[in-house]
Amino acid sequence: MKPAPFVYVRAASVEHALEVLAEHGDDALVLAGGQSLVPMLNLRLVQPAVVLDINALHGLATIESHTAGGLRLGALVRHREIAVDPLVAACAPLLRAAAPWIAHPAVRHRGTLGGSLALGDPAAEWPACAVALDATIRLASRTGGERCVAAESFFHGLYRSDRRGDELLVGCDLAQASHDSVFSFRELARRHGDYAAVGLAVSACGRPGAWRTLRLVFFGIGDTPIRATACGEALAAGAGLAEARAQLEAELEPRADLWFSAQAKRHLAVHLLREAWRDLGHPDTGE
Amino acid sequence: MESTTDIEFEVNGKRVRLAVSPREHLADVLRQRCGLTGTHLGCEHGVCGACTVRVDGAAIRGCLILAVQADGAQVRTIEGEGNDPVMQALQQAFIERNALQCGYCTPGFLLTAAELLELDPDPSRESIREYLSGNICRCTGYQAIVDAVELAARRLRGEAGTDASVP
Ligand SMILES: Cc1cc2nc3c(=O)[nH]c(=O)nc-3n(C[C@H](O)[C@H](O)[C@H](O)COP(=O)(O)OP(=O)(O)OC[C@H]3O[C@@H](n4cnc5c(N)ncnc54)[C@H](O)[C@@H]3O)c2cc1C
Ligand code: FES
Ligand code: FES
Numbered sequence: 001m002k003p004a005p006f007v008y009v010r011a012a013s014v015e016h017a018l019e020v021l022a023e024h025g026d027d028a029l030v031l032a033g034g035q036s037l038v039p040m041l042n043l044r045l046v047q048p049a050v051v052l053d054i055n056a057l058h059g060l061a062t063i064e065s066h067t068a069g070g071l072r073l074g075a076l077v078r079h080r081e082i083a084v085d086p087l088v089a090a091c092a093p094l095l096r097a098a099a100p101w102i103a104h105p106a107v108r109h110r111g112t113l114g115g116s117l118a119l120g121d122p123a124a125e126w127p128a129c130a131v132a133l134d135a136t137i138r139l140a141s142r143t144g145g146e147r148c149v150a151a152e153s154f155f156h157g158l159y160r161s162d163r164r165g166d167e168l169l170v171g172c173d174l175a176q177a178s179h180d181s182v183f184s185f186r187e188l189a190r191r192h193g194d195y196a197a198v199g200l201a202v203s204a205c206g207r208p209g210a211w212r213t214l215r216l217v218f219f220g221i222g223d224t225p226i227r228a229t230a231c232g233e234a235l236a237a238g239a240g241l242a243e244a245r246a247q248l249e250a251e252l253e254p255r256a257d258l259w260f261s262a263q264a265k266r267h268l269a270v271h272l273l274r275e276a277w278r279d280l281g282h283p284d285t286g287e
Numbered sequence: 288m289e290s291t292t293d294i295e296f297e298v299n300g301k302r303v304r305l306a307v308s309p310r311e312h313l314a315d316v317l318r319q320r321c322g323l324t325g326t327h328l329g330c331e332h333g334v335c336g337a338c339t340v341r342v343d344g345a346a347i348r349g350c351l352i353l354a355v356q357a358d359g360a361q362v363r364t365i366e367g368e369g370n371d372p373v374m375q376a377l378q379q380a381f382i383e384r385n386a387l388q389c390g391y392c393t394p395g396f397l398l399t400a401a402e403l404l405e406l407d408p409d410p411s412r413e414s415i416r417e418y419l420s421g422n423i424c425r426c427t428g429y430q431a432i433v434d435a436v437e438l439a440a441r442r443l444r445g446e447a448g449t450d451a452s453v454p
Contacts, residue, residue: 005289008309008355032354038312038351039332051309053356090390102342104421106336106399109345 003041016161028163032115069176075114097185123195128219132201155224184279196220200272221254295359299367314349325365336422339395365394386435388426
């Protein structure tokens with residue numbers, strides 16, 4: 001089980017990377033952490049002509065506050081750094097809470113934020129967190145310069161995104177959290193470190209019964225992260241758990257996977273809603 | 288003829304220069320070109336952890352990093368850890384607790400456990416399980432492995448003797 005031959009190019013600069021992508025488009029695949037790409041190469045699920053290694057682009061490996069007060073994360077930031085970085089813990093506690101759920105330590109040492117977003121696995125943590133936090137994904141190309149896409153419109157379908165073949169995902173920006181921001185991260189997996197059976201990332205501003213914004217995003221149930229809009233609106237308008245649950249059951253259409261039926265996923269999603277309800281500080285209704 | 292790339296890296300403290308094909312992963316190069324067969328290959332797609340090696344200190348999957356990516360890096364395999372006190376304590380505890388049967392998974396478990404004990408000298412059983420969650424063992428049922436890591440940690444903290452009868 002070995003990859004088919006390819007040409008290996010180590011990008012020396014972002015410009016160089018964009019040059020290679022402009023020339024080869026979909027025939028070139030970016031190598032970031034390699035924790036999804038190398039298995040795909042080994043299994044020959046992909047056979048790119050060119051593998052473009054971006055690991056030397058240290059400028060993409062930084063976590064910093066950006067001018068508008070939020071957080072700017074480079075595409076090459078590793079899962080492990082997100083788990084331990086004090087700035088992330090302070091400004092984006094949702095990411096801090098989600099990081100330990102991604103795979104195992106050895107995979108977290110190498111896997112990157114940008115790789116996870118670019119791949120867009122429907123059961124992955126970062127895409128759901130990005131949508132919950134209303135993150136902005138930054139893409140660059142030689143012809144188009146840099147453009148920004150809201151995470152919510154970035155994921156188009158199963159492993160399909162807004163990224164064009166000639167674009168490099170360069171990072172992800174988060175807006176500054178407000179004084180009354182709260183979050184919840186919940187996940188159910190068969191075994192620690194496995195992809196989620198069902199997961200839920202929630203980010204909200206306000207207080208129970210009076211949320212100004214509330215974004216509930218499920219993962220592991222559809223082709224992309226799934227925002228439970230009706231359920232979120234009900235909660236923001238002060239609905240109780242029973243009503244929120246009814247809204248959720250009406251709007252979710254989970255897709256079965258190898259282990260869980262659609263019905264089981266629906267059941268687990270409701271369970272996670274109940275946990276998130278408590279995490280957000282709603283009274284425990286004993287329901 | 289497939290093209291090759293020259294790389295130079297350090298393996299267990301020795302400088303190594305090789306011409307590798309870009310599609311060769313590091314674990315294959317260590318096994319086939321450096322003769323270091325202690326790095327095992329179970330699945331070659333990241334799920335079993337048998338191929339664990341340390342690259343610039345971090346325990347990672349040897350099957351998920353291309354050898355060309357290790358250019359300039361410091362690589363350590365199980366063969367290079369024999370004099371490390373943490374590794375010695377782990378090896379001794381693995382023997383005493385029967386934490387290996389066929390031994391196929393053992394190098395990966397040892398290298399991962401050593402990293403854990405360097406980061407946290409006093410891990411709970413739960414955190415040992417969690418840290419080792421990416422390593423699969425088809426023989427032992429894990430209980431004995433967790434016991435062994437716990438014992439090694441206690442000894443390294445000076446809280447348990449080296450007598451095998453000490454709990
Ligand atoms: C055993 C195991 C368990 C795992 N469990 C989980 C899990 O529970 N949750 C989870 O989320 N993930 C899991 N993963 C996947 C892991 O998180 C990967 O790190 C992640 O999916 C991809 O990130 P990467 O940096 O490794 O990307 P790579 O593998 O390098 O690339 C992935 C894809 O994205 C493209 N790409 C990468 N970076 C860019 C970029 N900057 N611009 C454009 N395209 C880019 C690549 O061309 C490729 O198509 C697991 C992996 C393994 C091996
Ligand atoms: S051989 Fe590398 S993880 Fe199984
Ligand atoms: S001892 Fe045989 S696989 Fe672990």
